[in-house]
Amino acid sequence: MSGGNPVMIELRDVHKNYGDYRALRGISAAIRPGEFFSLLGPSGCGKTTLLRTIAGFEAISSGAVLIDGKDMAAVPPNLRPANMVFQSYAIFPHLSVMQNVAFGLRRDARPASEKQRLAAEALEMVGLKDFERRSTQALSGGQRQRVALARALVLKPKVLLLDEPLSALDKKMREQMQLELIRLQKQVGITFVLVTHDQEEALIMSNRIAVMFDGEIAQLDSPEMLYRRPNSRRVAEFVGTMNFVAAQVASEAGGKIEADAQGFGRVTLDTGQVAGGLSTGQPSIGFRPETLSILLEGQKAADREAHATVVDVLYYGGLTYYDVMLDGASQPVRLSVRNAFGRPVLEAGARTRVAWSPGALTLFC
Numbered sequence: 001m002s003g004g005n006p007v008m009i010e011l012r013d014v015h016k017n018y019g020d021y022r023a024l025r026g027i028s029a030a031i032r033p034g035e036f037f038s039l040l041g042p043s044g045c046g047k048t049t050l051l052r053t054i055a056g057f058e059a060i061s062s063g064a065v066l067i068d069g070k071d072m073a074a075v076p077p078n079l080r081p082a083n084m085v086f087q088s089y090a091i092f093p094h095l096s097v098m099q100n101v102a103f104g105l106r107r108d109a110r111p112a113s114e115k116q117r118l119a120a121e122a123l124e125m126v127g128l129k130d131f132e133r134r135s136t137q138a139l140s141g142g143q144r145q146r147v148a149l150a151r152a153l154v155l156k157p158k159v160l161l162l163d164e165p166l167s168a169l170d171k172k173m174r175e176q177m178q179l180e181l182i183r184l185q186k187q188v189g190i191t192f193v194l195v196t197h198d199q200e201e202a203l204i205m206s207n208r209i210a211v212m213f214d215g216e217i218a219q220l221d222s223p224e225m226l227y228r229r230p231n232s233r234r235v236a237e238f239v240g241t242m243n244f245v246a247a248q249v250a251s252e253a254g255g256k257i258e259a260d261a262q263g264f265g266r267v268t269l270d271t272g273q274v275a276g277g278l279s280t281g282q283p284s285i286g287f288r289p290e291t292l293s294i295l296l297e298g299q300k301a302a303d304r305e306a307h308a309t310v311v312d313v314l315y316y317g318g319l320t321y322y323d324v325m326l327d328g329a330s331q332p333v334r335l336s337v338r339n340a341f342g343r344p345v346l347e348a349g350a351r352t353r354v355a356w357s358p359g360a361l362t363l364f365c
């Protein structure tokens with residue numbers, strides 16, 4: 001499909017200016033063939049702009065966009081091996097489901113019967129096998145989005161660009177479509193580039209994620225690395241929940257860093273646990289809510305333990321969030337505990353012990 005090219009989309013120092021406004025500020029990335037790649041970032045960070053430069057709807061100010069090894073500078077959108085599914089999926093209400101999908105083939109010279117066959121195949125891919133003759137008006141939001149997907153897939157592009165395709169759906173339908181998109185992407189083997197502002201969606205669906213802020217990629221990593229080792233406080237706060245406590249670096253030698261962290265005391269970290277340069281700014285220690293655990297009475301800590309008071313309890317059924325004040329700390333931190341049958345849920349005000357491991361901590365500078 002890619003002719004053995006190890007890179008499907010290459011972005012080389014892409015800049016896009018709107019007058020004085022720098023919407024894209026030097027984007028470089030290599031997206032692999034068959035990869036499910038996501039662009040994740042807050043509204044206005046340049047995700048749609050970047051997607052449109054790949055599709056060719058937007059000319060770049062400098063840099064280069066290559067698809068399957070070819071520079072796209074002189075290639076108009078309709079001749080690029082990429083197709084886009086828009087945020088507000090433009091379904092034609094006066095056309096049937098089949099006609100909507102076949103619209104994707106309007107510039108194709110194949111005979112009508114062949115187009116019908118291709119459209120039917122695309123509809124089957126998105127789970128709308130028996131919907132061909134239906135009017136689009138009778139469809140649910142999720143079904144409309146599938147029609148838009150089928151229309152984009154019918155041309156068998158090498159790259160499918162999806163701009164927040166699920167944002168208009170309710171939570172249940174969105175979760176179902178997320179799983180279907182994963183399945184579909186595996187089935188067709190096409191490179192998917194998904195734009196989303198929903199960090200959970202990006203974590204669930206992607207092979208790799210580029211986190212964007214202010215027209216730049218802040219971190220490009222696998223979901224697991226992004227979650228476990230965010231490279232800045234800003235990324236850590238955008239992807240998942242991260243607790244921060246004030247810290248002071250005491251010493252650095254032989255690949256080990258000694259730091260004093262509020263509520264934890266003296267901790268020893270590897271250099272791999274440091275995000276950002278050691279000498280900059282006011283350091284803090286960060287950790288995810290599930291990396292500290294609440295000890296039951298009589299339970300021994302596997303690693304270290306600290307004493308704390310429960311400040312707030314948020315019961316979610318499957319898990320409980322506890323805001324606890326570690327002794328000696330000035331601000332509560334949030335812990336999550338997976339609930340198990342028979343395990344008591346603590347109440348606000350309770351004294352407790354928490355277990356923690358230095359390996360789960362990240363020092364942000």
Ligand code: ADP
Binds near residue numbers: 044047
């Ligand atoms: P996102 O998709 O991440 O929400 P966009 O890529 O749509 O962000 O926009 C990035 C920034 O570029 C925004 O500040 C937006 O206002 C600006 N922008 C986008 N398109 C245009 C345009 N055609 N003219 C001027 N500014 C634009």
Ligand code: MG
Binds near residue numbers: 047048
């Ligand atoms: Mg957008």
